[in-house]
Amino acid sequence: DGGGQKIAASLLDKPFGRWLVALAGLAVIASGVQQVYKAWKKSFQKKLMMGEMDENERRLALRTGQLGLAARGVVFFLAGGFLVQAALRYDPSRVRGLKGALEALASQPHGPWLLGLVALGLVAFGAYSFLEARYRRIVF
Numbered sequence: 001d002g003g004g005q006k007i008a009a010s011l012l013d014k015p016f017g018r019w020l021v022a023l024a025g026l027a028v029i030a031s032g033v034q035q036v037y038k039a040w041k042k043s044f045q046k047k048l049m050m051g052e053m054d055e056n057e058r059r060l061a062l063r064t065g066q067l068g069l070a071a072r073g074v075v076f077f078l079a080g081g082f083l084v085q086a087a088l089r090y091d092p093s094r095v096r097g098l099k100g101a102l103e104a105l106a107s108q109p110h111g112p113w114l115l116g117l118v119a120l121g122l123v124a125f126g127a128y129s130f131l132e133a134r135y136r137r138i139v140f
Contacts, residue, residue: 008083009092018087025083032076039069048135057131064128071121075101 011017038044044065050058078101086094096104106115 005092005095008086008095012087012090012092018090022084022087025080025085025087028080028083029077030080032073032078032080035069035073035076037073039066039073042066044069047137048132049137050135053135057135061128061131061135064124064131067121068125068128071118072125074118075122078104 008021011021014020042062042065045062048061050061053061075098079097082094082096082100082104086092102115102118105111105118108114
């Protein structure tokens with residue numbers, strides 16, 4: 001978080017810096033939305049060699065991929081929102097990374113439940129990453 005604040009502060013002092021920070025925030029938000037969309041459409045499966053998996057591995061790859069990408073997308077969406085807020089309010093202290101996004105979730109009503117769901121999703125993303133490392137379709 002501190003490194004992001006320093007970068008945002010230096011950008012905000014430059015001409016068009018506010019626009020650059022806002023564009024970076026929108027790009028991070030778009031990346032989060034894309035990850036949630038990939039989870040919803042299950043399009044991440046195209047990158048896996050599903051035929052080499054047994055039924056349990058396919059089911060695990062599908063569920064952990066969906067949950068993991070959705071949780072990761074939510075975190076990216078929140079982090080991007082903080083960047084946009086920093087640009088709009090001309091306040092680099094609003095920049096938050098992963099830690100700040102998770103703290104924002106925790107401070108909401110039902111925050112511990114939200115944080116627990118996202119944490120579960122991020123653990124699922126880790127499990128999916130191991131499956132992807134083993135079964136990723138590599139094309140040259």
